[in-house]
Amino acid sequence: MDIVISSRVRLARNFKKYPFSNRLSSEKAYTMIQESRDAILESPTIMAQEFEYIDLEQKSSLDKLVMMEKHLISPELVKKTTPTGVLLKQDESISIMINEEDHLRIQGIQLGSDIHKTWDITSRIDDLLEESIEYAFHDKYGYLTACPTNLGTGLRASYMLHVPALETTGQLKMILQAIGKFGITIRGMYGEGTEAQGSLFQISNQITLGQSEQEIIENLNTVTNQIVEQEKNIREKLLQANKLKFEDRIYRSYGILTHARQLSSKEAMSLLSDIKVGFELGILKTDKKPVNIYELMVCTQPANLQKQIGRALSPDERDEERASFLRQHL
């Protein structure tokens, strides 16, 4: 079962020689950005060819939202009006946000649950940057960050989880309370303060200080494995308790997705979540080749949908195009 959708590692880093981003002048910000670009693009490594720099000041809101929906940049970076940019690896597995809350936010993202691999590739970029940049680092406190919640390792390790059974039975709320004491939290689809849609949640460490990077990741893994097991168990129990009702819900969702002429983003996410479970439990079978439901979830987000259609769409037009897109792909 595809309960763990993706693995993410994010490192917060700052230049020693510059004030934090919220106190950085535009002039110095541009210099800092240039130095960051050079650290990758002028490096004597293969990375120099694999990355491109995107000047976010030159990008439309739509383009920035497309990147946000793909989790390549944060909602905060979309909103910023100061000089910002992103160094993006061609395969979109690494993005380095520049001048977000911290000077650098190095993010590695991979589909699936192999967070060790994600950590490795992110860590390698961190090392490369450190060859030319002197980070703000304190012997006792570790990496210094704009917000004290990131102090120490500057690491946020997270998984995107698809947990509809835990959500609908209300058990996710109980889990949320229980995992707090392990320094782990669960948030919405795009992180802090964002809503969960399609039963997608981010689980991540809250504590960055007093634990090593390996401890943080192992701790997250332990808790996540338990949650994944619980999600599987509850799915099984729901299915056994009333198989027909379970099947009915999944098939209705499939029937609506393949026939509706208007679908809001929220409804589409919820219906796609249902059929994702249906495919995973072998309830839903279609003649067509299997589709990646998570990909459809991303593609039908407002900005990505408009990007594909190639023009700005009103909310009503989006609902129509979303329904049309999903009919074609299911």
Place this chain on the structure above:
Amino acid sequence: MDIVISSRVRLARNFKKYPFSNRLSSEKAYTMIQESRDAILESPTIMAQEFEYIDLEQKSSLDKLVMMEKHLISPELVKKTTPTGVLLKQDESISIMINEEDHLRIQGIQLGSDIHKTWDITSRIDDLLEESIEYAFHDKYGYLTACPTNLGTGLRASYMLHVPALETTGQLKMILQAIGKFGITIRGMYGEGTEAQGSLFQISNQITLGQSEQEIIENLNTVTNQIVEQEKNIREKLLQANKLKFEDRIYRSYGILTHARQLSSKEAMSLLSDIKVGFELGILKTDKKPVNIYELMVCTQPANLQKQIGRALSPDERDEERASFLRQHL
């Protein structure tokens, strides 16, 4: 557009020599029933071969409900515990209920809007019965009936109408008030005191005294034609006002009907009503051969469904079998 589903004519008649049914002893009821049977089955006409007698005392509740759902007998007749029977024409176009509220209720029913034809075939049976039965008849008041609301012609002429647009826009209620003064009323699917499902309504005359049979029928026709025109107009307006929303509703209903694993009778009727409109307006197109939606509505009523499956079903089982039946036929 198939707004007029069927045409019905019902004549209330009583033997002169017997008290009305509610005061008729069992012995006399059996004699009255035998005389009614003989009037048809022993007549020197082709009718003798075309009718069969069904002793309702010998029939299970399920069998009686099956006939009721097909409008061959009334809900009142199903409930009666005194001796009752029905003379049924093989093609089910004529049924003569015996010992209902009146001794005889002669009913002709035809798909479509040709009420004159329905009147002709019903009237011919009335004439045949009168050859051997002396009806209770008063020179001034006409045919005498158990309830004074049927006095005079003893005629109820009615159409079954499918008017979803009038119902959803609330205009049916206004029409109901307006037509009262013409002696016309609109009631639920199985007549007085029954609920409307799938936007199916019966329109019929309330007045039986002081108008000739032809006047009653012409009056009903005039009002019905206006209602049909209004239904067409509102459908057109709803479609023009928001085509996409209209199409969305119809396609969602079709998607649910072809995918759900559990469907209540009420939900099935409502969804079938939607797709009936969809087919009629040319919105809904499928590769399969056209289906008679009204037939599906009758077949998926609780008793008819159990009859087809061949055994009594719990409500949950019915919902499952109904969904299965509709998936097969759509």
